[in-house]
Amino acid sequence: MNPLVYYQVVAVLLLGLGLYALVARRTLVGMLIGVELMLNGAGLSIVAAAQLTPADAVLGQLGALLVMGLAAAEATLVLAIVLVVSKRFGDASADAPSELKG
Amino acid sequence: MNELYLGQFAFAFYTLIVLAGGVLAVSSASLVRAMLGLVVSLFGVAGLYLLLLAEFVALMQILIYVGAVTVLIFFAIMLTRASADGGEAEGLSGAGVLRAVPIVLIPAGILVPFLAVYGVAGLPTPKNVSPAELGAGLLGPYTLAFELISVVLLAAMAGAVLLAFEKRGAKS
Structure with a gap:
């Protein structure tokens, strides 16, 4: 076992924790926390693969920075969506917006 | 060791x-x-x-x-x-x-x-890798990705503001 595999295993564990939160949580904010954990695992995996193999290290680090930018954009949009859902349905649980009109 | x-x-x-x-x-x-x-x-x-x-x-x-x-x-x-x-x-x-x-x-x-x-x-x-090399990468081969992430962030901000200022009385 070399160091790269250990870092990748930590990234897989973060992915698993995020998936667990995404499925098991009731509220939209709890699910968002799971998504952030998964994106962190992705960034860790990218940086480890770039730093510990002969691949281009600059590309890997910039890729991780882009993942962070995407996470920030995604968190902004989810904040707005949570606001709209809680305004219209009274609470921010994932089950609230499940009824169709009509 | x-x-x-x-x-x-x-x-x-x-x-x-x-x-x-x-x-x-x-x-x-x-x-x-x-x-x-x-x-x-x-x-x-x-x-x-x-x-x-x-x-x-x-x-x-x-x-x-x-x-x-x-x-x-x-x-x-x-x-x-x-x-x-x-x-x-x-x-x-x-x-x-x-x-x-x-x-x-x-x-x-x-x-x-x-x-x-x-x-x-x-x-x-x-x-x-020094931060200087990262900066050179952003201004060199990866300029397009840098500009695109800026556009994505701008679109996300604009979309968030648009969603959050939705009229309360509007029936939709």
Whole structure:
């Protein structure tokens, strides 16, 4: 076992924790926390693969920075969506917006 | 030899922080406590970046994730006027946990054996890249990605403002 595999295993564990939160949580904010954990695992995996193999290290680090930018954009949009859902349905649980009109 | 043991100890320490924070983030009944766990986990990942000699990424992790994204999520908890438990007071439902466990085990059960068998033999020590080289990369071959992420952020901000200012009386 070399160091790269250990870092990748930590990234897989973060992915698993995020998936667990995404499925098991009731509220939209709890699910968002799971998504952030998964994106962190992705960034860790990218940086480890770039730093510990002969691949281009600059590309890997910039890729991780882009993942962070995407996470920030995604968190902004989810904040707005949570606001709209809680305004219209009274609470921010994932089950609230499940009824169709009509 | 001594440095090697020190590095392994640091890796185990940061991994412990990451996992402890992550478990708190996914299992806590209170959303505010879950956010605290997420912050701890993010700091642990920043420590792992430092171990990988990616100190610029580690700083950005603390600035962007811990500084900005976490505050945004705290705003989401606050503005939905949820109580401190944020609607998770009943805890995780039994059916939800039952559904979640196989969903975690399937990707982990596929990826970890693949890593163990086909894992690439990496370098023993990480490479050292200065922030100046990162800047040169952003202004050189990766300019398009840099500009595109700016456009994505602008679109996300504009969309968020548009959604949040929706008229309350508007029936739709």
